[in-house]
Amino acid sequence: MYGAVRTLLECVGEDPNREDLLATPSRYAKALLFLTKGYQDNVENIVSNALFHEGHNEMVIVKDIKCYSLCEHHLLPFTGKIHIGYIPSGTVIGLSKLSRIVEMFSRRLQIQERLTNEVARAIMKVLNPEGVAVIMESCPLCMEIRGVEKTGATTITSFVLGCFKETSATYNEFLSLIDLNRK
Numbered sequence: 001m002y003g004a005v006r007t008l009l010e011c012v013g014e015d016p017n018r019e020d021l022l023a024t025p026s027r028y029a030k031a032l033l034f035l036t037k038g039y040q041d042n043v044e045n046i047v048s049n050a051l052f053h054e055g056h057n058e059m060v061i062v063k064d065i066k067c068y069s070l071c072e073h074h075l076l077p078f079t080g081k082i083h084i085g086y087i088p089s090g091t092v093i094g095l096s097k098l099s100r101i102v103e104m105f106s107r108r109l110q111i112q113e114r115l116t117n118e119v120a121r122a123i124m125k126v127l128n129p130e131g132v133a134v135i136m137e138s139c140p141l142c143m144e145i146r147g148v149e150k151t152g153a154t155t156i157t158s159f160v161l162g163c164f165k166e167t168s169a170t171y172n173e174f175l176s177l178i179d180l181n182r183k
């Protein structure tokens with residue numbers, strides 16, 4: 001990867017031998033590996049020992065999970081917040097593990113729609129709950145800094161499964177609890 005980054009520097013008109021740039025290829029390689037470390041992890045590892053069987057069957061919500069990802073179209077960062085709700089069917093998960101699942105899928109090359117979808121499907125798979133809802137709010141930096149979009153608009157994606165999909169009252173309860181319109 002070192003050589004590839006030197007080539008990139010040349011392509012933008014820089015001299016990779018300029019003193020202040022000498023360490024840049026190795027720094028960039030390290031940063032890129034960190035930003036894509038989610039490929040080294042899997043959901044089964046994350047949830048092991050963190051599933052609890054109990055009778056709780058009320059909606060569980062974790063909101064404002066910060067996430068940092070890389071857009072697969074431009075390799076530029078996008079950041080956002082993910083809100084997760086699920087209704088257990090006998091199995092609950094340690095709440096910090098929901099953040100870890102978000103982290104794992106975020107730290108891969110992504111588009112916001114798939115990230116939202118993958119988090120929801122992973123939770124559905126490991127918990128087999130009555131339903132899952134995932135909403136992501138983000139400011140796609142890759143659009144802003146390329147000059148496509150200068151309004152600072154928020155992009156919202158949602159993906160729902162099970163009872164959230166079937167029962168609008170359940171989905172509406174989730175929406176009011178995460179309070180998307182708050183200032």
Ligand SMILES: [Zn+2]
Pocket residue numbers: 071072073074075076142143
């Ligand atoms: Zn992009």
